[in-house]
Amino acid sequence: MSDVFRTCAHTGLKVHKDADALIKANAVVATVMLLIGGIAALFVLLTRWQAVHLLSAEWFYRILTVHGMTMLVFFILFFEMAILYFASAVLLGSRVAAPKLAWAAFGLMVIGAGLVEVMMWTGKADVLFSSYVPLRAEPPYYLGVILFAVGALLAVCVFFATLVVAKREKTYTGSVPLVTYGAITAAIIAVITLGHGAAIYIPTYFWSMGWMNVDPQIYRLVWWGLGHSSQQINVAAMVAVWYLMGALTIGAVVLNEKISRTAFVLYVLFISMASAHHLLVDPGMGPAWKVWNTSYAMYLAVLASMIHGFTVPAGMEVGSRLRGLTKGLFEWLRRAPWGDPGFSATVFSIVVFGFVGGITGVTFGTEQINLTVHNTLRSPGHFHATVVSGTALAFMGLTYYVVPLIFRKRVAFWGMAKVQPYVFALGMLIFSMAMTFAGTFGVPRRHWDISFAQAPFDLQFSPTVDLMIGIMAIGGLLAVTGGAMYIVITVSSVFFGRPVGDVAAMAADPTGIPQGVLKLPPQTHTVPVQENVTADRGPAHHAPGTLVLVGVFLVAFIVYYFLNWQLLAGAWKIG
DSSP states (O other): OTTTEEEOTTTOOEEEHHHHHHHHHHHHHHHHHHHHHHHHHHHHHHHHSTTTOOSOHHHHHHHHHHHHHIIIIIIHHHHHHHHHHIIIIITTTOOOSOHHHHHHHHHHHHHHHHHHHHHHHTTSOOSTTTOOTTOOOOHHHHHHHHHHHHHHHHHHHHHHHHHHHHHHTTOSOSSOOHHHHHHHHHHHHHHHHHHHHHHHHHHHHHHHTTSOOOOHHHHHHHHHHHHTHHHHHHHHHHHHHHHHHHHHHHOOOOSOHHHHHHHHHHHHHHGGGGGGGGSTTOTTSOHHHHHHHHTHHHHHHHHHHHHHHHHHHHHHHHHHHHTTOOSTTTHHHHTSOTTOHHHHHHHHHHHHIIIIIIHHHHHHTSHHHHHHHTTBTHHHHHHIIIIIIIIHHHHHHHHHHHHHHTSOBOOSSHHHHHHHHHHHHHHHHHHHHHHHHHHHTTOBSSOSOTTOTTOSSOOOOOHHHHHHHHHHHHHHHHHHHHHHHHHHHHHHHHHHOOBOOOHHHHHHOOTTOOHHHHSOOOOOOSOOTTSSEETTTEETTOOHHHHHHHHHHHHHHHHHHHHHHHHHHHHSOOO
16 A cells, blocks of 8 residues: 555545546646747737737637647646546546546647647648638648547546546545545536537548638637637636635635535536637527526526635635634635645636726626627636636746645745746736726737738727837736746746755745645634634624725726726717
8 A cells, every 4th residue: 555655744634546647637738838829929929019019810819729729728728637546546546447548648748739730830830729611731730639628638537537536445434525526517617518529620620631621600600609608617727726725725615615615516517608708690590599697597696606705805804803813804814824825826817807807807798798809808808817817827826735745846036936926917917907907998809910911991099009009018028027936936847946844844944835835724623612712703703804905806897897888889889
């Protein structure tokens, strides 16, 4: 048994050797993909910035394709595979169900991603992220996507099989942890998503070979079950990481597991329907279908996110109050471990995802508003706040704990690591908001030259647009800097970092060790009613500070939502 499992000296978790190796392999490849996608992002940014306008039109669309596929698919999914192995084998103390199949899945994902990258960089797949038919790439591009998707689907199957093994071999008692439950949610959505991918990319591959035709309308309908739903995998995985990092960094408690688990179920049932907002102008969709998907179904998915958006910070507050931080509304927040990059990255993930990505996303889902803003810069402004800010920051924060706990290395450049989440979060916040405001003025997305030089018509944007694009560029450069810092830190830590040593060595020299690893906060799931009662704020298991923050969020949402209706009224004059 000792040669198959190792016991983490800091967490007490049993780590299966295959799970250990698979987590490392997927995390390393994810970092490589982040590097490639980040380089592409820099080129796209310096071209969108009219003052620089770096690339030619041909190379702009080529690099934009690379950026979209690499960041939205490859980086995210490789990291999520690592999360699945952690949430199943490691958290449940189980062996990996089928190690050979898991490695075969990893190999298919690497081969598929590599094939797609070669096709994109060599100019044989200048079809952008959505690759709408009749835009045609070379057949190996579609084959690479299929191989990657098959590999990811096999990895998800191994995840489910590992859950069965853990249950059968009784490696845990009771229900699965909430983090694992969230990972199960992400895996279910992944199966739905990859099913859509197979349904559309296999015939598209045949079409690229000249063997059959593909209807563009059918392609759009089915493809968005992959293209947008792939981002919903991210949401479920991100929220699971929030719960995990809250517990690791600050000793957060779970307020009500039934409510949190119900919110994950709502994700499974309704979140994929958010894909509908890409199809609102398509003639094949009836009004009843559009109303259902953009109203009732969407609101249930939004409800789930709002539940998590309350329970995670509230759990952090309750955990802190149970440990004595009970003064006023925000002592728990003021005295939080802001120097721990795992904690700061998690908090920034919640804030930017909620206040920028979430608010703009719900607004996008409203049919009337969507029709006027969907193909503007407001669209990438939204998903850069959700995926790039929310998901990527959560994964970055988790990395600072994976390095010492899985790779058993100290975090290199510790001073830089402490500020990295601040740099990246601030950059993405500026970038996303500036892009959103530029889109409000009608600036189109996916355009090489937003000034439309040499066009047969004259288009004059407000001078404010130039200001917004300039601010967007500054924010983007700051975010790229933060991303580069993360890559330097992780690569240096994994390949050249110092070993963590034993507990005594870590206590003697804590450099490069997050505080949650040095002293894991005790986990409390039941709150004694008679303990930790304060005279001014009442029972410590209350979360008054979080309630105030939620109120601020709701006010911001209401103001932004109705401002959009006012803008819409100005665009569509009646009477």
